Amino acid sequence: MASVTLDNIRKTYPNGYQAIHGVDVDIREGEFLVLVGPSGCGKSTLLRMIAGLEGVTEGTIRIGEREVNKLEPSQRDIAMVFQNYALYPHMSVYANMAYGLKIQGLPKDEIDQRVNAAAEILELTEEQLTRKPRQLSGGQRQRVAMGRAIVREPSVFLFDEPLSNLDAKLRVQMRLEIKRLQERLGITSIYVTHDQVEAMTLGHRLMVLNGGVVEQLGTPIELYERPASLFVAEFIGSPSMNLIPTKLGADGKTIRIADGIELSLANGGLADQAGEEVVFGVRPEHLELASGDEASLPLTATLVEHLGADTLIHGHFGDDRADLTVRLSGTHLVAAGDVLPIRITADHMHLFNPNTEKRLAL
Amino acid sequence: MIENRPFLKVLSHVILIFGVLLVAFPIWVAFVAATHDAGRMNILPLPMWPGGHFLENLDVALNQGVWGGDGQGVAFMLFNSMIMALVIAFGKIVISLLSAFAIVYFRFPFRMFFFWMIFVTLMLPVEVRILPTFEVVANLGMLNSYWGLTVPLIASATATFMFRQVFLTIPDELLEASRIDGAGPLRFFKDILIPMSQTNIAALFVILFIYGWNQYLWPLLITTDQDMYTIVIQIKRMLEAGEEAPQWHIVMMTTLLAMLPPVVVVVFMQKLFVKGLTETEK
Numbered sequence: 001m002a003s004v005t006l007d008n009i010r011k012t013y014p015n016g017y018q019a020i021h022g023v024d025v026d027i028r029e030g031e032f033l034v035l036v037g038p039s040g041c042g043k044s045t046l047l048r049m050i051a052g053l054e055g056v057t058e059g060t061i062r063i064g065e066r067e068v069n070k071l072e073p074s075q076r077d078i079a080m081v082f083q084n085y086a087l088y089p090h091m092s093v094y095a096n097m098a099y100g101l102k103i104q105g106l107p108k109d110e111i112d113q114r115v116n117a118a119a120e121i122l123e124l125t126e127e128q129l130t131r132k133p134r135q136l137s138g139g140q141r142q143r144v145a146m147g148r149a150i151v152r153e154p155s156v157f158l159f160d161e162p163l164s165n166l167d168a169k170l171r172v173q174m175r176l177e178i179k180r181l182q183e184r185l186g187i188t189s190i191y192v193t194h195d196q197v198e199a200m201t202l203g204h205r206l207m208v209l210n211g212g213v214v215e216q217l218g219t220p221i222e223l224y225e226r227p228a229s230l231f232v233a234e235f236i237g238s239p240s241m242n243l244i245p246t247k248l249g250a251d252g253k254t255i256r257i258a259d260g261i262e263l264s265l266a267n268g269g270l271a272d273q274a275g276e277e278v279v280f281g282v283r284p285e286h287l288e289l290a291s292g293d294e295a296s297l298p299l300t301a302t303l304v305e306h307l308g309a310d311t312l313i314h315g316h317f318g319d320d321r322a323d324l325t326v327r328l329s330g331t332h333l334v335a336a337g338d339v340l341p342i343r344i345t346a347d348h349m350h351l352f353n354p355n356t357e358k359r360l361a362l
Numbered sequence: 363m364i365e366n367r368p369f370l371k372v373l374s375h376v377i378l379i380f381g382v383l384l385v386a387f388p389i390w391v392a393f394v395a396a397t398h399d400a401g402r403m404n405i406l407p408l409p410m411w412p413g414g415h416f417l418e419n420l421d422v423a424l425n426q427g428v429w430g431g432d433g434q435g436v437a438f439m440l441f442n443s444m445i446m447a448l449v450i451a452f453g454k455i456v457i458s459l460l461s462a463f464a465i466v467y468f469r470f471p472f473r474m475f476f477f478w479m480i481f482v483t484l485m486l487p488v489e490v491r492i493l494p495t496f497e498v499v500a501n502l503g504m505l506n507s508y509w510g511l512t513v514p515l516i517a518s519a520t521a522t523f524m525f526r527q528v529f530l531t532i533p534d535e536l537l538e539a540s541r542i543d544g545a546g547p548l549r550f551f552k553d554i555l556i557p558m559s560q561t562n563i564a565a566l567f568v569i570l571f572i573y574g575w576n577q578y579l580w581p582l583l584i585t586t587d588q589d590m591y592t593i594v595i596q597i598k599r600m601l602e603a604g605e606e607a608p609q610w611h612i613v614m615m616t617t618l619l620a621m622l623p624p625v626v627v628v629v630f631m632q633k634l635f636v637k638g639l640t641e642t643e644k
Contacts, residue, residue, distance in 0.1 A: 090557040
């Protein structure tokens with residue numbers, strides 16, 4: 001186990017393309033950090049820099065107390081699980097797991113003991129150890145790839161989208177297994193994914209990357225409740241947050257949602273930015289049905305999707321064109337054209353500056 | 363074929379059988395000739411069915427050679443041919459594996475330049491560069507030696523290209539995984555690349571063995587000492603009978619002997635050969 005420290009990491013490719021624009025993060029011992037973002041955001045590049053598969057243009061990477069910028073991958077005390085598993089196709093499962101240990105020059109019985117221990121953790125049978133990777137199913141291959149990482153007993157696990165080649169059901173199952181495994185072994189882990197559900201469920205902390213810049217670093221709940229930017233607000237949560245470009249009221253205490261519909265903001269609003277343009281955000285699950293005589297906003301439904309556990313209602317307030325999504329739990333028999341009374345609680349409102357795209361603190 | 367018409371089925375078999383006969387007939391003639399004595403082979407029409415002198419002719423061909431020749435059988439020439447074919451095949455495979463490895467996995471200065479230099483040699487087979495090559499081999503004192511027979515034929519652009527293509531299909535992640543496992547370049551080469559190219563190596567071995575075995579012009583040029591003759595040259599020399607009629611029964615027996623090793627190689631490596639040329643899954 002070790003901490004991993006990234007200090008102002010930058011990456012510029014020889015063709016001048018700058019992939020990473022200065023990343024700072026302190027990953028604590030035993031922490032599970034998820035790097036998440038859309039494709040091309042630099043998350044894999046960052047992981048590969050930590051692994052030593054890509055050079056670092058600027059900044060320092062430390063694993064434990066050791067600066068590892070110039071070290072070979074094998075000297076960094078890391079293990080990596082690849083997206084397509086990268087198992088050696090001509091070697092048996094056992095040989096795949098033992099290969100790194102053999103190169104380290106460990107004695108045979110120690111290799112044997114470590115491989116068997118890993119196989120047991122991953123529930124690989126003795127018979128499966130003798131097979132070739134192509135004779136295994138996707139989920140089993142994934143286990144072998146993790147086994148290869150475990151036997152090294154590294155200080156840091158690196159995962160590069162390890163679940164993206166699996167089908168949906170297996171992905172959920174393996175996700176749980178990875179989480180359990182990490183908790184059991186307590187090894188510092190860095191996990192790259194573009195799937196926000198994976199990110200939210202696995203990580204102790206998430207780092208949201210966009211275009212090589214860290215948008216936000218925080219726990220899943222922090223990201224969900226207080227997204228630091230429009231990008232994070234849209235990226236985390238599914239369906240994504242409803243965003244309405246609008247203006248603050250003349251006193252800064254209210255906000256206009258649609259023609260004739262105004263809401264008062266929490267904590268007295270933003271008096272100093274009265275009349276300024278803002279982006280108002282609210283999550284679909286925070287548009288709730290108002291009961292009885294409560295003050296409510298009329299939402300005209302245009303399309304209804306029944307998911308069983310939830311009902312997704314697309315619609316708009318009044319005559320406003322902005323399309324909104326409402327997520328109600330349970331089944332609601334709503335038809336297109338119906339008008340629903342909706343309430344929004346003040347502490348579920350998010351405001352963003354449309355120019356800087358940053359969150360405005362209420 | 364998806365269609366299932368009896369007539370077409372029969373027709374396609376007839377065509378196939380005709381093709382087989384066309385190819386096999388000369389070999390049958392050679393075999394028949396090798397089973398008769400010298401007298402019978404000089405009377406027309408030539409025999410179409412085997413005679414009873416097979417073992418006798420085999421013994422003469424292997425141990426005595428043609429009459430009026432130098433009284434040498436072709437047994438040691440088979441051996442010479444074998445050495446030449448094996449050294450050429452293995453040499454080509456080793457050198458082209460290494461050069462393909464360098465071209466695919468290392469970023470050295472003038473990498474593309476060297477790549478194209480190798481490519482250009484495709485245009486320079488032995489026949490084109492025969493005089494300078496002979497000069498070099500003679501100056502190195504390699505005439506009449508196994509080295510002289512094999513070294514000038516060993517470098518192979520074709521094989522280098524084939525291995526380059528094979529290596530390019532091997533996913534980069536395997537290299538990265540092995541780097542994380544602590545394997546250096548040579549270890550990666552030995553433990554990952556070579557085992558993964560096994561079938562291609564086998565397929566290439568078949569082609570190159572036959573290529574080496576069938577060499578004619580080059581051995582003819584650089585061997586003047588009979589101890590270094592290969593069997594392919596010997597067939598040609600046997601036909602130079604001067605005033606006399608060629609001793610066809612011995613010549614044909616030698617031909618059969620010369621055909622045998624390539625046939626054996628093809629038959630025994632057939633499966634690997636087909637796999638190596640068609641399999642793409644890595």
